[in-house]
């Protein structure tokens with residue numbers, strides 16, 4: 001039996017090449033792609049270098065493969081949402097969280113001002129309304145205490161000691177985030193957020209303004225791929241049942257209003273952010289992260305989507321593919 005598997009592993013390796021070479025090849029292939037546009041609705045984001053491009057894969061057993069600008073920092077934006085959702089679930093439990101935020105995809109854009117008419121909840125925690133309602137659940141006596149709790153939780157998914165808010169982006173979001181302000185008032189009107197909602201909105205802007213690198217994001221994704229245990233630090237960052245809930249919502253709602261197309265073509269839970277980052281999780285196998293700031297009409301990094309489509313195709317990563325094949329990220 002082992003011999004058959006080993007022979008198949010060699011076949012796959014011959015077909016796909018070693019992962020480091022494959023990443024290099026995909027990187028070179030996509031480097032000339034200049035379609036899409038750097039987000040500018042938050043003025044500070046428009047300062048990003050449009051040509052920046054990094055790809056990092058961290059396997060569930062802690063091997064790191066990277067190419068391009070993987071150490072370059074950018075603000076995490078909506079890629080923070082799954083992790084803060086995890087924190088809310090672990091703090092309050094499913095029932096409490098589900099009473100305030102649903103798990104239904106909307107098909108609307110990330111900043112749509114829509115709530116479920118019947119339940120008055122935001123549809124899911126991956127769109128802004130739901131994410132703000134989730135952030136409102138982060139406990140703490142003061143705003144600083146709440147921010148530290150959030151940062152400490154996210155840090156568990158990284159191997160970096162250095163996770164902090166980019167003040168210019170925070171200020172930029174705060175002064176221009178009129179839609180987010182509108183939606184939080186609407187939710188307050190429906191009793192879906194607490195009386196601290198203004199403070200919570202600031203906390204949401206701070207959460208979106210945390211600086212990470214592509215490598216950080218790949219480690220965070222790999223921690224989800226490894227059922228909540230950080231494969232670099234070997235510490236548990238989240239409970240496996242939380243990871244299950246988070247990945248489920250990422251799968252159906254993580255890629256804005258192209259979540260359906262994504263599920264069809266890539267077939268992995270993922271989340272993107274308007275700064276041009278995407279992370280995807282291949283459960284039990286690896287975390288994948290891409291940084292490339294030019295985004296498409298849905299808000300997803302153009303090159304990021306292409307990288308994931310390519311990796312999913314080459315390594316048969318789609319969750320519903322025929323997986324009667326050997327482990328793929330062998331790394332050598």
Ligand code: GLU
Pocket residue numbers: 076077078079110111128173180205208272273274275299
């Ligand atoms: N801070 C951004 C906003 O609230 C996050 C958007 C995103 O990355 O989807 O508009």
